[in-house]
Amino acid sequence: MKKLNHTVLFLILATQVLSAQSTESLKIRKQTQQNAKVIIREFTDFLKIPNVAANPISLRENANFIMGMMTNKGINNVQLLEGKTEDTTPAVYGEVLVPGAKQTLIFYAHYDGQPVNPAQWDKKLTPFTPQLFTASLDKNGTSIPFPQDGKYNGEWRIYARGASDDKAGVDAILNAYDAIKKSGLKPTYNLKFFFEGEEEEGSTHLDAILEKNAKLLTSDLWIICDGPVHQSGKKQLYLGVRGDTNLDLTVYASKRPLHSGHYGNWAPNPAMMLAELLASMKEDDGRVSIKGFYDDVIPLSPSEKAALLEVPSVDAQMKTELGMGNPEMKDISLSEAINLPSLNINGIQSGNVGKMASNQIPTTATAVLDLRLVLGNDWKRQQQKVIDHIKGQGYFVTTNDPTDQERATYPKIIKIIANPNGINAQRTSMDLPIIKKVIAAVKATTNDQVVLQPTMGGSLPLYLFEKYLKANTISVPIANHDNNQHAENENIRLQNLFDGIETMGSLMLLK
Amino acid sequence: MKKLNHTVLFLILATQVLSAQSTESLKIRKQTQQNAKVIIREFTDFLKIPNVAANPISLRENANFIMGMMTNKGINNVQLLEGKTEDTTPAVYGEVLVPGAKQTLIFYAHYDGQPVNPAQWDKKLTPFTPQLFTASLDKNGTSIPFPQDGKYNGEWRIYARGASDDKAGVDAILNAYDAIKKSGLKPTYNLKFFFEGEEEEGSTHLDAILEKNAKLLTSDLWIICDGPVHQSGKKQLYLGVRGDTNLDLTVYASKRPLHSGHYGNWAPNPAMMLAELLASMKEDDGRVSIKGFYDDVIPLSPSEKAALLEVPSVDAQMKTELGMGNPEMKDISLSEAINLPSLNINGIQSGNVGKMASNQIPTTATAVLDLRLVLGNDWKRQQQKVIDHIKGQGYFVTTNDPTDQERATYPKIIKIIANPNGINAQRTSMDLPIIKKVIAAVKATTNDQVVLQPTMGGSLPLYLFEKYLKANTISVPIANHDNNQHAENENIRLQNLFDGIETMGSLMLLK
Incomplete structure (x- = not known):
């Protein structure tokens, strides 16, 4: 039987x-x-x-x-x-x-x-x-x-x-x-x-x-x-x-590292300035808050939308496998997320952590941003949106280390190296x-x-x-x-x- | 003559x-x-x-x-x-x-x-x-x-x-x-x-x-x-x-580094989480926004206040010498600033910048905080105010690397190593x-x-x-x-x- x-x-x-x-x-x-x-x-x-x-x-x-x-x-x-x-x-x-x-x-x-x-x-x-x-x-x-x-x-x-x-x-x-x-x-x-x-x-x-x-x-x-x-x-x-391009950001504070006791609270801290700048780039719900960031996007066609609905969800499986918390954007699936342009911090660095840490106010703080693009985005235009947002936060934007004259003129200075290469x-x-x-x-x-x-x-x-x-x-x-x-x-x-x-x-x- | x-x-x-x-x-x-x-x-x-x-x-x-x-x-x-x-x-x-x-x-x-x-x-x-x-x-x-x-x-x-x-x-x-x-x-x-x-x-x-x-x-x-x-x-x-103590913060995201293209926008980015957390610790005017941060402070006596008014200002001289922008706190002099407790970022690190940078979503982001204290502050109590603030931002606080169980339970996880030493x-x-x-x-x-x-x-x-x-x-x-x-x-x-x-x-x- x-x-x-x-x-x-x-x-x-x-x-x-x-x-x-x-x-x-x-x-x-x-x-x-x-x-x-x-x-x-x-x-x-x-x-x-x-x-x-x-x-x-x-x-x-x-x-x-x-x-x-x-x-x-x-x-x-x-x-x-x-x-x-x-x-x-x-x-x-x-x-x-x-x-x-x-x-x-x-x-x-x-x-x-x-x-x-x-x-x-x-x-x-x-x-x-x-x-x-x-x-x-x-x-x-x-x-x-x-x-x-x-x-x-x-x-x-x-x-x-x-x-x-x-x-x-x-x-x-x-x-x-x-x-x-x-x-x-x-x-x-x-x-x-x-x-x-x-x-x-x-x-x-x-x-x-x-x-x-x-x-x-x-x-x-x-x-x-x-x-x-x-x-x-x-x-x-x-x-x-998706397309791709990068931006390197460096915020400048004092010319030399300062004792965090003698100057802490008074001298500007570039890591805090950069943290505030980066935080200004996302809404509480995880969406990018940079003006026009989602403009230019050519919507998915009816066939593409239909296909997306059929993609099996692996979100729960991946969350467990990766041991990660909630997705960065509220209530979004992985397959929806990759059909939107993104702004990702690849790395951030200022002063030292771990054994090399010391009680100092660092001179600069650096972050590398990765921008992924979808159809309709132009990589140069997308870079410019980020640069314009940073200007809107009160920064003087330069592509070199600031001169003494610039330091004396502008309260907030950032160097932005926009990658000259990009992929749409x-x-x-x-x-x-x-x-x-x-x-x-x-x-x-x-x-x-x-x-x-x-x-x-x-x-x-x-x-x-x-x-x-x-x-x-x-x-x-x-x-x-x-x-x-x-x-x-x-x-x-x-x-x-x-x-x-x-x-x-x-x-x-x-x- | x-x-x-x-x-x-x-x-x-x-x-x-x-x-x-x-x-x-x-x-x-x-x-x-x-x-x-x-x-x-x-x-x-x-x-x-x-x-x-x-x-x-x-x-x-x-x-x-x-x-x-x-x-x-x-x-x-x-x-x-x-x-x-x-x-x-x-x-x-x-x-x-x-x-x-x-x-x-x-x-x-x-x-x-x-x-x-x-x-x-x-x-x-x-x-x-x-x-x-x-x-x-x-x-x-x-x-x-x-x-x-x-x-x-x-x-x-x-x-x-x-x-x-x-x-x-x-x-x-x-x-x-x-x-x-x-x-x-x-x-x-x-x-x-x-x-x-x-x-x-x-x-x-x-x-x-x-x-x-x-x-x-x-x-x-x-x-x-x-x-x-x-x-x-x-x-x-x-x-x-001033007194002094430190806190080491590590925010956790995915267990392994992720491709910023395949997962960017969806998987949480620990550098962005840390940036948002740090930014939440200061008001727009540069004051520390952590609840009770300025409580406990024993005010200056009349003699001390009078003395402070007599301290010659070196602010303009130091701003020029350091090539720095505006003070971190609005409208504050250096001598006033050092009579307040401070919160300084000594260092911050996540992923890589510069030549080692790659298009990834890092697994963790770390910052070292330096807290300076004034009379009336207790260094352990001051540490606790910061920890409570972080909990208030929705973080599960641990003193170890998170377990799989903790990762599955809490959407936002941070390890805080509060320095066991402090000086009042x-x-x-x-x-x-x-x-x-x-x-x-x-x-x-x-x-x-x-x-x-x-x-x-x-x-x-x-x-x-x-x-x-x-x-x-x-x-x-x-x-x-x-x-x-x-x-x-x-x-x-x-x-x-x-x-x-x-x-x-x-x-x-x-x-």
Whole structure:
């Protein structure tokens, strides 16, 4: 009786799976399972090559390794795309042109990783020696050898720098193409591949590479494979990114540090002045009180608003995981919050705390502000709103240390270094026909919800693709949310890698 | 005609001087002038002995040197006063008991100095190699040899660690006794001498020394010779000191640093929380807004209020010198400000600024507060007022890093480490007969105003003299205000040393 029930349950589940997932998607999955041993061996070889900016020679080794992968998989016209000169880290390009195809998809991932401090990694780990664990270290995963039979449990994890961010992206894209080819599936779009090597360094030469190779890189859509899936484990698509810029503020008080006894109460305290200035920038309910801060914002479209309502709430889960108090803005959800411009204090410093503290009135107080922008905001205009607010608080604003003359003239002086670089937000409409097809294709790989996010909270220079190529973009992340990207103990959950191959393969078969 | 005028002018001035200054004072001055070569040679020998806490052996050498000075000058019962054990730095004691005297004065100075960082000193200087300059370095003074004829210009300066703070005090006291003795002047009070060796280290063992030697140290008044004269150059007397204590505050947000893009606007920012909390502690007019902060304050007496009105204003001079804006409290003078309790931010820190800054939401934000107290304030009660204010701002207050349970329970969490040590303020009444005599004696050494300050802004553990000896105290500083005490390039203006000898000598002749 018990056995029968199980069998019945299995059949019901299988039916549900089949009803939600396309035959093509399942073929890619099967092919990936059969090829798992080769895929993982190639992936670990890839992870063994250090990929940090401090070591540009090894970044070129990564690029060469990727060219080899592409050539092996039958991708054509494989080449390095250099910036203005050849002393910067190149992107890797390849293509599969489909006879008769009128449209082109271009798949993006990056092969460079964040810097590593091995001392911060778990003692069992070495950043560029990939290792297999039965689960995450947090959940007491144990180290096991890579299996000889090619049978992998989806919950297992590979630990190494770049395992998720973003060599998993490179690997998923290339193995997706390999799987559709080996499964006899035929793309109807031209496929192009673009793997960047300077993403973690701020994409310093991406503009030059795009501008120089604009014709080669013509496409109808960039598919950005980077970042994690939803915290709930569901697949998700990002239609945009927030923009970003910074301001450095320094408030000036006395020229020399003063004894807090002999002058305390009388001489102005720059830390208190800065505290009051920063506090003036937010209302009691956490909203930014700077005049016009929320102006310029282009409201979400009906489709985007509808999508936002469908985003599963992870607020309670994240509050517990982070041990944090109430959200900064009253009654706001995480997904609502990231669709608004933000003002964040990255750091603040004046005098000394801890063992170096002394009873003094410091001479200056400094804060670094991070401004995130949404569609409609202009990063220079947003900086100016903050500067105008500070002027409204009675400050004389300068971009240098104040002169004696300025000190004698103005009671309140602040130096503001507005970052000369900024990124505007980017958002692709959910209503574009090609975007609707992408959403449908990803939905066809899962029987679970696909989370549609109008924007991610973070920033990527996607405006460069708009600027130099007039191209649309969509981000299709594949890594597990707890992958420790940018930090120690980076890892990829194997099922996320396998699911990622399936997702990318399905997108390559867009109709 | 011209010559005649000058002569007349001289006679008028000389008459004015004579009318204000006592014959005894002038005798001490004459004796000091005659003995200047010996005094300066002994002083420079004294300054050559390093006197920093890092070198306790050389501190004992200083103590031995002082014992030699005292014995040479005919002071009796010279001895070291040890703390509970002999591994701490001793005080040096001596006395001159006057037959028939019913009252006793005890003269205090300290022989230890602040730490030195020779790299921060002017290249022409070495901290423990005293050198003579024609003026202060700021005013382009040049190095000259010590004159063989013993003729010193009062504007010349000796540069060395301890030159003003406070070996000048030791030197002025001992040479004052030498001068009155050599001038045939007779004290009517018993005279005692007490030279501390741990003042710059926080007088860590002063309580033990006072308690252990309470009987030996019996007196009617402690005369504390430390610190600078008024910024105007006038002599001044301090009747008290502010008290002092500290609080370390740490506000907690998320357990791990967060990406300011993915979580900015949603996750609470501890730097902003701390800024808002600190800003809540002051009114717009700069007054502390913490409930009851100015309660407990014992108002100044009529004499003290009258004295305060007579303090020459240095506000405009100091504002220019410090290049500062308006005073923290609206429409307040420096001398009024130091007669109120204060709340000062010594330091504040969260995340990073400058090159280490990154787009993150920090996990914590820390500030160190310094509370200065006036008579009537109790340091523990003053700490509690701040703690209660913070609770009133919705914070859960803990003395440890918060537990997960506390994080889940309280939206706003702060760790407060209230310094377990504090000093209450001390103020001696200007109306005591012995204080009136001291004021009169100092006035008799000058034809200029003597500035009477009810309190100094800084803190000294004068409450210890009250606690262990039930003793009254008065501070009689002698150094020039621009002596760079506690910093590099410490110096004494010679006229301040000579005037100091005259002041101390006149006090030893109190009637």
